[in-house]
Amino acid sequence: MNYSTDRPIDTEEQDLLGRSFFSKxxxxxxxxxxxxxxxxxxxxxKWGTGKTSIINMVVNEINKLAVNDDNKPMIMKFSPWNYSDRDNLISLFFRSLKNQINIQDNDELKKKVGKALSDYSGAFDALSLVPVVGSAVAAVLKSLAQAQGDNLLQSADLDETRIILEKALIEANKKIIIIIDDIDRLTNSQIRDVFQLVKQVADFPNVIYVLAMDREVVCSALTEVHNIDGNEYLEKIIQVPFELPELRKSKLHNIFFNKLEQILGNLPGEVVLDQNYWSKVFRNCIEPYINTLRDVNRVINTFQFKYATLYQETSFEDMIGISTLEVLEPKLYKWIASNKDAVCGGFMHGLLSNNGNGTNYNKFYHDEFERLGIDPNLAMHCISTMFPVFAKDVNEYQYSYQSLSDIRGKMRVAHEERFELYFMLDFDYIKVSRSIINACIYEYDKDKLIIVINEINKQGNIVYLLDEIRSLVKEIPYNRLNLIASVILNIQGEFKGENSRVIFTLSACDIAEYLVIDILDRLETEIEKYNIICSAVENVNKNGLGSIAQIINRIELAYGRLAGDLERKDKQIISLDHLKELEKIYVERINVIANSESILDMNKFNFAFYLWECFDKDNVKKYLEDLFEDKVNKLKFICAMAGRWNGTHGSGWSFNAKNYSEYIMDDEIYNLIKEFDKSKLYKFTEIEQIKLASFVLNYNKTEMDHANEQEALQLLNEWKIEKEE
Structure with a gap:
């Protein structure tokens, strides 16, 4: 992984910003x-505009021009860091200059300028010590005098030593170039000291100073510490000012794009871009914040680190947008990370946004961003681009509609279950890797697909897989639609689990059904759709009967049959003749299964029973007559007919008498349960026991008074206590 360093460049060949001509x-x-x-x-x-790179190219150009010059200029880069006070800074400067002279191969320069420079520097040192009274200072001066063999106090004539130094510089005829960079990174008092140093020594002959800085920062510092106009102060010191123009955005963008292409090109897998969405993200979430090459490099480094790990599980467009905010607008980044409900939506957000309270979200968020020191307009446009829920709240309707399925399929940050991945590198949500999902869609043959799906189901992650595939239905190659739909239909009866929503839960079988319907909608011919459903009905096992019944019933309703009261031609995915064929095949299949094994414990028994009853009532009656000879079976039948409900105050089981009253009445059921020997509850599964307790609690009550599962468990515990007594 190659990161873009923040080191300045040295040669024009490295120049990406078009500054080499100016530097030369x-x-x-x-x-x-x-x-x-x-x-x-x-x-x-400005900081990050390449001042140091320009200086390096300037030095490089001077060295190239002077390659055959016997009296080539001497160049010293002076870094004014880590000094104690102004006088110490001046001493540090002269020592650095003396050391630079000592390493030159010019003996004349060393002899004349070096000696004069030492005397001038010594005069500064002595004068800085003289005003300090005390025996300790006297001892220092004495020690210095003994060490140097001179009387510093006598030699501390600054004017005289300066004249000697100026004469030596003229006689040496040596151009000395002194570069002081990054002045704007110093504290205000340090900036003041540096400019006092330059002011003190600026007019030495044959000496050229190149000072690099952010004018605004330096002027502000000089104004604060001197209580004068900082611009005027600079104008008195600097004779030749050069203002580096801000980089052309187009050039900066090209560099940015080139670096992104390199990152994508080095990834082992393919990344598909949504060009329309990418242009919006770049315009609203990236371009406003990137102003320098340093900005580009910092964003690229952060993005590269995160995306190299997560590229198979995240959207490229969103990851680079979020990374830009993380680096260049951290306040907004933190706000988004802390306000998932506001940007992604969710159950609570839905309740609040639809309660008619008339909240002006646009003004609310505008004021909040302003209070946080975030540009409100940029923030609103940026968040609205990546988060459709937020866009709707603040009336940002300039973008096309994005469905929840699209958001999930494209692994967008706006999907509430993937949101944390962009901010915390949280892989807990990723139950099945996108590489496995893609293999299911594009690669696996029938046998491999069945093995993989069954294994994912055993791991308890089938709901995640189905949701992901459903979000990618439009991406499934046409020649694989039949395969995937057939496999799902044939094994969906084994699927366990449900989604994690509090109220609007869907079982894995429900999600599988919706996935199959979505796939069937993509098929172009009626015969293709019929063949898939027909094959599934012919091969269905006990656990799949209920799900198959739901699919058939959906088509029946589209024709206005059974409980349907009007036709929906757009939902008539197969012909009426083919539908009638399916009815026959289904009846044959459920009779075979019912005669060979108990079907009361199968998934969605009530759906399978309803369809069976519609098309083969005689056999249903005979089945129940035989079944009801055993009182336990009567109660198991009622348990199988129970329907699950979820609400804000819990969940539980309900019983719709019209679905079974033709065969058994509520009074009989109630009495059977009340009279049942509770010591034999073991004949029922745990969930069946809860259903029996629920039936007793709900007996002769309205739906609004239905007992929840906790209340049913309490009654069940009372039964068990009675049994023990």
Whole structure:
């Protein structure tokens, strides 16, 4: 994994920002400057605009021009860090300059300028100590004098030593270039000290200073510490100012795109972009925040780290959008991460947004962002782009409708169950990897597909797999629709589990049915659809009878048959003749199964029983006559007919008498349960026991008074206590 470092470049070959021409011209101008007077050049630019890179290319150009010059310029980069006070800074500066001179191969320069520089620096040192009174200072001065063999107090004539230094610089005829970079990174007091240093030594002959800084930062610092106009102060010191223009956005964007292409190209798997969505994310979530090459590199590094790990489980567009906010607008990033319900929606959000309270969300969020120091307009556009629920709340309707299925299928950050993955690298939600899901859709043959789906079902993750495949139905190749639908239909009766919603729960079988219907809707011919359903009915086992019954009943209703009261031609996925054929095959199949094994414990017995009753009432009556010879079976039948309900105050079981009153009445059932020997409750499964308790509690009560499962468990415990007594 290659990260974009924040190191400045050194050569024009590395230049991505088009600054090499300017750098070469500036380097040439400095090299050819022949005046003896000192010169101060100011290089002004915002943080991250490439000032240091320009300086490096300037130095490189000067060195290239001076390659055959016997008297090539001496270049010193002075870093004003880690000094104790202003006087110490001046001493540090002169020591650095002296050290740089000492490493030159110019003996004349060392002899003349080096000695004069030492004397001038010594004068500064002595004068900085003289005003301090005390025996300790006297001891220091004495020690210095003994060490140097000079009397510092006598030699501390600053004007005289300065004249000698200026003369030495002229005689040496050596151009000295001093570069001070990153001035804007210093504290306000340090910035003041640096400019006092430059002011003190700026007019030395043959010395050129190049100062790089953010003008706004430096002017503000000088204004604060000097209580003067910082701009005017700079103008008195800097003779040649250069303002680096902000980078052209188009060039910055090209660099950004090139780096993204490199990242995507290095991934082992394919990444498919939604070009329309990508253009919106870039325009509203990335482009407003990227202004420098440093911005680009920081965003790219963060994105690359996260996406290399998560690219198979996240949307490229959303991950780069979220990464941009994380790096360049962290306040907004943290707000989104902390307000999942507001941006993704959810049950509570739905209740609040539909309660008619007239909340002006646009103003509410505008004020909140303003209070947090976040640009409200940029924030609203950005969040609305990636989060349709938020867009609806704040009336940002400029974007096309995005269904929940699309959001899930494209692994978008707006999907509430995938949201955390973008912010916490939380893999707990990913129950089945996208690579396995893709293999189910694109690669596995029938046998492999059955094995994989059954294994996922055993692991308890079938609901996740079905939801994911359903969100990708439009992506399934046409020639695989038949295979996938057939496999799902044939094994859906074995699926266990339900989605995790509190109220609107769907079983795995329900989700499988919806998935199959979605696939059938994509098939172009009626015969293709019929063949899939017919094959499933012919091969259905006990556990699949109920789900198959639901599919057939759905088609019956579309024709206005059975409980249907009007036709829905758009839902008539097969012909009426073929529907009647399915009815016959279904009746034959359920009779075979009912005669060979008990069907009371199968999934969705009530649906299977209803369809059987509609088409083969005589056999249903005979089946029940035989079944009801055993009182336990009567009660198991009622348990099988129970329907699950969920509400804000829990969940439980209900019993619709019209579905079974032709065969057994509520009074008889109630009496059977009350009179049943509770010591024999073991003949019923745990869930059947709860259903029996629920029936007793709900007897002769309205639906509004239905007991929930907790109340049923309480009654069941009372029965067990009675049994023990």
């Amino acid at each position: 011209q500036l380097g040439k101008a400095i090299y050819e400057y022949n005046e003896k007077d000192g010169l101060v050049i100011g290089l002004f630019g």
